[in-house]
Amino acid sequence: MEEQRIIRSEYSEIMQQSYIDYAMSVIVARALPDIRDGLKPVQRRTLYDMYELGIRYDRPYRKSARIVGDTMGKYHPHGDSSIYDCLVVMAQNFKKELPLVDGHGNFGTIEGDSAAAMRYTEARLARVTQEAFLADLDKDIVDFVPNFDATEKEPAVLPVKIPNFLVNGSEGIAVGMATSTPPHNLAEVIDAQIALMQDETLSTRQLMRYVKGPDFPTGGIVINKDELAAIYETGEGKIRIRGKVETEKAKNGHINLIISEIPYTMIGAGIGKFCADVAALAEKKVTNDIIDISNQSSKEGIRIVIELKKDTDVENFTNLLYKKTKLEDTFGVNMLAIYNGRPETMGLKSILQANIDFQFETARRKYTTLLQKETDKKEVQEGLIKACNVIDLVIEILRGSKTRAQAKDCLVNGVTDGINFKSRESVVMASQLHFTERQADAILEMRLYKLIGLELDALIKEHEETVANIYRYEDILEDRTSMSMVIQEELRSIRNEYKQKRKTEVGQFDEAVYEEKPEEEIDVAFIMDRFGYAKTIDATTYDKNFDTIKNDFKYSFKIKNTSRVCVFTHLGNLHTIKVQDLPAGKMRDKGVPIDNVSNYDTTKEQIIAVLPQSSLNIYRLLFVTKSAMMKIVSGGEFDVTRKLVAATKLSDGDELLSVSVVTDEESCVLYTENGYALRFLLEELPDQKKTAVGVHGMNLAKNDSVSDMWLLKPEESREVAIGEKSFDIGTIKIAGRNTKGSKLKLK
Template sequence: MPQELIHSEYSEIMQKSYIDYAMSVIVQRALPDVRDGLKPVQRRTLYDMYELGIRWNGPYRKSARIVGDTMGKYHPHGDSSIYDALVVMAQDFKKELPLVDGHGNFGSIEGDGAAAMRYTEARLAKITQEAFLADLDKDVVDFVPNFDETEKEPSILPVRIPNILINGAEGIAVGMATSIPTHNPGEVIDLMIAYMKNPDMSTKQAMQYVKGPDFPTGGIVTNKDELEEIYSTGQGKIKLRGRVITEPGRAGHTKVVVTEIPYTMIGSGIGKFLSDTAALQENHLTNDISDISNQSSKEGIRIVIDLKKGADVDNFINLLYKKTKLEDTFGVNMLCVCDGRPETLGLVPIIRHNVEFQYEINRRKYTTLLNKEREKKEIQEGLIKACDCIDLIIEILRGSKDRKMACDCLVNGNTEGIKFRKKTSEKAAKTLLFTQKQADAILDMRLYRLIGLEIDALRADYDETMKNIANYTDILENRESMKKTIIADLRKLKKEFAAPRKTTIDNVAEAVIVEKPVEETDQVVLIDRFGYARGVDTATYERNKEAADSESRRVIFCKNTDKLIIFTDTGNADTLKVLDLPLGKFRDKGEPVDNVSNFDGSKERALFLGSISEIVGKEMYFITKRGMIKKVAGDEFLSSRKTIAATKFKDDDELVAVGILDPDSTIEIKTEKRHKKKLSAADFPLKHKTAIGNIGISLKKGDFVKEAGFVKL
């Protein structure tokens, strides 16, 4: 066969392929559909459980069985993604209405992972069976082929409540992400009913029903006034706080107890909160903490912080809000798949799409039910008619050679070949004219149906069928009747599954920390040869002066409000607060300088370590390996930053010596090849810290400055 070569730009092929890939991830994996609020993996998992008959009131089945069946039939993307989706749908601390009833270890709010799928079991939750899957047998949604076209799966589940709002959603696609908060089921159902009665409602009117998010973890939403804008645009930031109470402790102490956490703290956030709270004490932001304990259990969150006697409780709680994740933001981006494409929707548009979906699935449901009732009516009419002339039918059956002959007589009145006892019977048989379905039902009818009570029951069933036909026809032809039907269903679901709101919605002022003034005292900082620093008061130093001077690499006299500064061979000046160093007894262990500053002892060498107050008002000298020298005013190193550039030099240079300049002394420079040079402070001008400096000593090839210092200190 002749082959045709198609020439195309490689960039065009890559662009098209990437767009196809991106849209596949967006629509078929990462984003939920606005109608059922489910991602494909969630939808397929729930449908597979439905197909396997794992009902809410039946036995649990192994999660591995569910995952394997889902992967083999509907979702060929790996078992971990399916099991992760199953686990999340079973976690009541992540979902407002869990869709799966899990049995076993399905993880915890503190970040513990679920057990392996071979150990856990699951079944459908009652809400899932009744509100998500109940009408699948009534042709309410389209079924599409699975990945290998060996099975059929629903393109959407016939969810009867706005699940996308109730359970929220999180997902990262290509170039976009969704983040929808959870909401109270009762409020969302009320809003749906209200919208059906008033389709022209505004966001403000809608928020009379849905006050705001309702997170499974409770907490407090603190920016109530901003919610209307968020729900109008579908984007914004919700400010969350954990709920804190106080309890009396022993001997007049107070306990600060966290009983609810922000939704964003689920998982490892609790452990980080505990470490961040402990760090408040370690970093001297507070001295009020005496103990921290996590007493959380299955009954709920309980993190207890014991405060010292006389602590300012309100100020400490504000400190928790400001310095830890006890106050956090939840980024809202209500992005979902709408009409086959990603779209960011506000509160009212989401409800509108869900209401339209309800009308669609109810139209298909009642059309199916009406057709079934009409079929039933046809058969019931045939059976009633047959009961009225049962003797004639028995005569036809006794006189026929086979079923086909009897059926042909009942349907077409063909009596040829049938033996009748009376000529009148043959004449009457020709006028029966049942339909094919009626004839089949008559032939399949059992004799006990001829009992008088059974005939009465048959007539009662027929009357019920006629009522159903009238009811279904009214629902399909009258939109108002369908609306009432949908509202009645919604109210039943609300009555059974609604729960009180957990999250409080309010306007709360920003937390303000009142920093207590630190009482200024004299202090001595001792730095040992291993780089550990600690502070002692002057009286302790005087008592241990001899040992302190002999064991310490550096002894610095300063105030507790002072800062220490470290000049390194890389040209940086790192600062740290004296308050960040432990203050205690002489033999107490110190803190590595690396831990409380940006200084890295493994990569750089400290050339000078002293207090800021030491160098203020003085002049500093800097001497580099290439023989450059300069002096800089110590005041230039006053900065609020932890690290600044102390000097400037070429890439192949480094600092060799830094110190406080003594105007009455002479600096002596020594090189590797034993050359020396002496300079007085007047020999070089005052420079800025950003300057390179002047040539302090001329070096021959291969020579460099080895050390420098004062001849007289």
């Protein structure tokens, strides 16, 4: 019985190694493209499977489900959705500079509509894929490796003839790293590669005479041209892109702003979000220039129309869109790829150089294979020509031999034993034959029609072509310059066949500056009912209905339309609300819940005061808590722009009871839950900052708390309701602050 040993290991070490193995598997085998062919494994396997299935560009389309199933079963056992998503993206001309798949059916739209299910769509290889990505696979041009279950062979890399990593770009998230490469113009990238092949000393800046910058399928404008050199040098950076904006006159004299090209990052749901963001600018009154917005995009291209007022400053409005929406956006560049089996961030020159090295390697393997085939062909051709010159002897050997092996032995080694010849002379001639094994096989399989004179002439001509090919292939393999010329010629052929005009404009533009139009400052009235619904109304309407408003609404006051409303809550918070964010309505309009336009939480907070911010600068505010902590704070401290700030500091368990504006009042009255009242002069309270806790206003008994607070002018008499009874608080004698007060005798 075999002896078994227990291997003890630290758990953390096993976890660490397992995580590293997993991370490298994701990085190399799934998420990152290979620098040589610019493809991720799922893309490479899908294209190769289509090639193996014979779904060529000049043959009928096949169901996508068939392609996905075959790829999953043979090469990529990671789920059908990832394979189909890959197939869809490779067919979308708005995502790929050079689509690799010719899709038939609904393969999604630039506006974010998803592709139809794989059982409905069909696909085949694009012509460029077949000619520039999959050609010469039968010439031992790349290594083949076993698939996941070792039942098939798949290429470790496709023999791509162009720098596809740059042309089509790539995006992928691995473990701890991500790749993000923008697409580029095919003709520019090929010209740069040819230039580098001709002069390896070219710098990145010199190569950028050919590669102007990214060329996004959606067009747009790259606005930071001066930063591109550093991005292409390091392989990292941020590209700023804008949509293309044009103007046209509408029939009614208005101005139509036309967005005909969008940033690459806006593909999909970004278009709908952009339209919503533009509409929000009008709803939030950031601009009053917008009349209407409509998305009129179609198969012909993008067309988003924003209808503007006649007197709109178009340039200023366009800058507003750049600043406040995704019409100007950033594309993060990180040109990370698998290079020599390791992830590496590469610049423009190193990417092109890696592709050049790959082209020389595949060319060497290709022409080595072709040379071997031509050499073998030459050997056979020479044997057939030689056989035709002694055809009578060959026929005599064949007729006189009893077996094929006997005839072949005679042709190769001159062995005549057992063969019937017509004459002694034939025996002597046969014994001098020295054909090679391959030549002998070709002679034995040769058909009689090859003896026709014209066929013999064709054979001789073919032999001459073979000799010329051998000479050419040897020259290519022995002379790097010759091989370079061949590669360059192939590149030029691909460029001329598939080149497209540049779609993306590249330039250096200043940052968009939007000048907000100063809004005309007018008086409006803020009103809020007891349910928390608020709105603004015209100041004149407020004056005419003053008595009704005071009776029907809990809070109401005049305020400037450019100011803010301050909402104080029992938790000591101050919520500020822009008056512009409140709906302007009529008396009958319901308004909007106050929590919809602020950070106020109706489930946790209670409003204790609502005041106009514009008036606070000239007033002082009195803060009173339930534990009788009091202070006076300058109203200017609440002239803030943040939506939520702390209005005061509270002790644990304490709550803010009231916030009141102090004008010409002389004294205040505190009344407690247990029925005690204290009146003292306001001058006894210190002026403090909003961050202070305050001072004791009343010496409370245990388990007692302040329930009400009133302000009184000198010699003022006022009846207040306390429960179901009333009391004239003006009769309470003035005492000292922080005393117990006296028990009220209510009538």
